[in-house]
Amino acid sequence: MLVPEIGLTPQTLARFRARLGVPVHALHSGLNDNERARAWTAAWRGEARVIVGTRSAVFTPLPEAGLIVIDEEHDASYKQQDGIRYHARDFALVRASKLGVPVLLGSATPSLETLHNAQAGRYAHLRLRRRAGDARPPAVRILDVRKRPLQAGLAPEVLEMIGAALRDGGQVLVFKNRRGYAPVLLCHDCGWSAHCPRCSTPAHSTPLTVHAGGGKLVCHHCGHRQARPLACPDCASLALQPQGVGTERLEELLAERFADWPVLRIDRGTTQRRDGLAKLLAELGERPGILVGTQILPRATTCPT
DSSP, rough: OOOOGGHHHHHHHHEEEEEEEOEEEEEEEESSSHHHHOOOOHHHTTOOEEESSSSSGGSSTTOOOOOOEEETTTTHHHOOOOSSSSHHHHHHHHHHHHOOOOOOEEEEOOOOHHHHHHHHHHOOOOOSSOTTTTTOOOOOOOOTTTTOOOBBBHHHHHHHHHHHHHHOOOOOEOOOOOOOSSSSEETTTTOOBBBBBTTSSSSSSOOOEEEEGGGGEEEEOOOOOOOOSSTTEEEEESSHHHHHHHHHHHHHHHHHHEEEEEEEEHHHHHHSSSSHHHHHHEEEEEEEEEEEEESHHHHHHHOOO
């Protein structure tokens, strides 16, 4: 079974081990060499009946293959962009065909190519028409924030609802699809902005994302890092300001605004270490609190409020 994020493997492993009663192993880059070697050997010998991993796990030996599952098949993280380039989902389809086993592609928002293949009859199309257990569709409210005073992108009504949920003993998920402190560092005097020296071209500039509360600049494409300049390199102005909102900036605001409750950030920066996600969720437990995060957050958590 392939999952798009390392952070999703702990909960998947726990569920499989509790329900299946067979040896379940993990394979991903968060493991050390010895752990990966043991899992690979167990798979090669047929001892590992279930393998849960990220895209590289698609190459795991399967001497008694029976089923390949791709969770969130639409996710872009299944594409390997550097080194040997491949798409784990597409390779899984080819490999399953050679092995003569079925493939299950799971997604609430399937990729266009998968949806087309299902509608054309190339794939069997199975719909889940009921939610798991007693779950019901949530109540959704759309808030128009035009001309509203915002704090780190949050309107006063949103902050009031977060406070009400915490006082009622609930947990709050704040989803932001951008990690870091702010997406751009901008000079308000001359308009200069920080760009990656490795990824930028004359035709297209790749902005550096502000991290660490504004003290560090990071390229989310190539990983280039540099310190934030003290003054504008073009005009020497001191009017350098982070523009926009990332998860770090949201965390800072919410921790200040709701100091009586824990505020935890869940994104690639806090979950890349081994068992990072599991430790953060265990730290919160069932207490009232706030989880701030990127796309990994809605997939990896279940909160009562």
